[in-house]
Amino acid sequence: MTRLVKGHGLIMTDSPFQKCDSSDREYSATTMLHLQGSTSERWLQQVDQHLPEILIDHAHCEQKAASTAMDLMFDYVQHEDLCDCMTEIVKEELEHFQMVRQLLKRRDIRFHGLKPGTYGKKLKALVRKLEPDRAVDRLLIASLIEARSCERFVLLRDHLQDVELKEFYGGLFESEARHHATYVRMAELFAPHDEVDERLKQLAVEEAAIIEEGCELPRVHS
Ligand SMILES: [Fe+2]
Ligand SMILES: [Fe+2]
Numbered sequence: 001m002t003r004l005v006k007g008h009g010l011i012m013t014d015s016p017f018q019k020c021d022s023s024d025r026e027y028s029a030t031t032m033l034h035l036q037g038s039t040s041e042r043w044l045q046q047v048d049q050h051l052p053e054i055l056i057d058h059a060h061c062e063q064k065a066a067s068t069a070m071d072l073m074f075d076y077v078q079h080e081d082l083c084d085c086m087t088e089i090v091k092e093e094l095e096h097f098q099m100v101r102q103l104l105k106r107r108d109i110r111f112h113g114l115k116p117g118t119y120g121k122k123l124k125a126l127v128r129k130l131e132p133d134r135a136v137d138r139l140l141i142a143s144l145i146e147a148r149s150c151e152r153f154v155l156l157r158d159h160l161q162d163v164e165l166k167e168f169y170g171g172l173f174e175s176e177a178r179h180h181a182t183y184v185r186m187a188e189l190f191a192p193h194d195e196v197d198e199r200l201k202q203l204a205v206e207e208a209a210i211i212e213e214g215c216e217l218p219r220v221h222s
Helices: 022-031 041-049 051-075 080-106 119-124 133-159 163-170 173-187 193-213
Strands: none
Touching: 041 051, 041 133, 051 080, 051 133, 080 163, 080 173, 119 133, 119 193, 133 163, 133 173, 133 193, 173 193
């Protein structure tokens, strides 16, 4: 079974809409994530052994996050609220992408293509085919990826000794928690609250199993 790392196990909550309160940053960020399992020590070992590769993958993740939001905006353009929120997320993820690339440059790590890990592909396979279920699933899976990123950024902040990286990840996790909540809220444009809540729990169980299985390639979501 997955074990909690350094007490950062995530607490499940029924409300995806809690605001991330900066007065208690760490706690509020982890209580709103809906994750059904926590990262194990195995991942931190991958981080220790392959930090540059994890950082390169992080840049790819930010780029993919922008692309996911853009795809959703194209496919559900009739929803004004969704278009507004996705526009904000695209901008923010591209900013993160730039920030990670600058970090790589400062460290003389060349940004290059990487073979993707298995996480995204396995999650994508869970998406139901017919609308509006498809929209609900795409949004909820995006929400869980954001939640997992948030959890792992907190772990990186706490685990890494490097001061620049600690600060870097300490400054990033809150926005990923906010994106998580936004995607859950957007799913309610396509299904009633209870249905979204139920599906989120199901997908979170699947996501936790994928994380538990792991991936031998060192990645942000391996
Ligand atoms: Fe991001
Ligand atoms: Fe994000």
